[in-house]
Amino acid sequence: MGAAAPDTIPGAMRDIIRTDRAPAPIGPYSQAVRAGGFVFVSGQISIDPATGQVVSDDVASQAKRVLESIRAVLAAAGTSMDRVVKSTIFLANIGDFAKVNEVYATYFPKDPPARSTIQAGALPKGLAVEIDVIALAG
Numbered sequence: 001m002g003a004a005a006p007d008t009i010p011g012a013m014r015d016i017i018r019t020d021r022a023p024a025p026i027g028p029y030s031q032a033v034r035a036g037g038f039v040f041v042s043g044q045i046s047i048d049p050a051t052g053q054v055v056s057d058d059v060a061s062q063a064k065r066v067l068e069s070i071r072a073v074l075a076a077a078g079t080s081m082d083r084v085v086k087s088t089i090f091l092a093n094i095g096d097f098a099k100v101n102e103v104y105a106t107y108f109p110k111d112p113p114a115r116s117t118i119q120a121g122a123l124p125k126g127l128a129v130e131i132d133v134i135a136l137a138g
Contacts, residue, residue, distance in 0.1 A: 015033070017033065019076035023045065023048075026125075045066060045123065046129065049069065054127065059093075064103050067107045081135075085136060086114045086133065089115065089131050096128055
């Protein structure tokens with residue numbers, strides 16, 4: 001007998017979240033998955049969902065686009081930025097920490113989520129920043 005797919009195991013319900021207000025996945029993953037009272041948002045990069053193009057070389061502009069995509073995915077899942085409990089920021093250059101932090105703070109002005117920030121060896125499409133989050137489901 002083969003193993004059951006995760007969404008067919010009793011009690012292991014999950015919903016795949018999709019929105020055209022965030023970039024389409026560039027690989028075999030979902031924008032987000034809602035399961036167990038949480039929404040797990042895949043790492044978002046600074047691709048304009050309307051054009052499919054990188055928004056800018058500027059790290060602050062990239063961070064803003066990433067966070068707007070996260071906001072859109074969370075809205076599609078029926079939740080919001082104020083319900084984010086954990087985020088991970090991946091930077092191509094840890095020297096961009098202060099610039100990204102400044103933008104990030106505007107999206108989480110009160111009681112920000114737990115967070116990790118790491119320098120990655122490289123990010124998709126040569127971009128400067130990628131962020132993923134976990135939020136409470138709405």
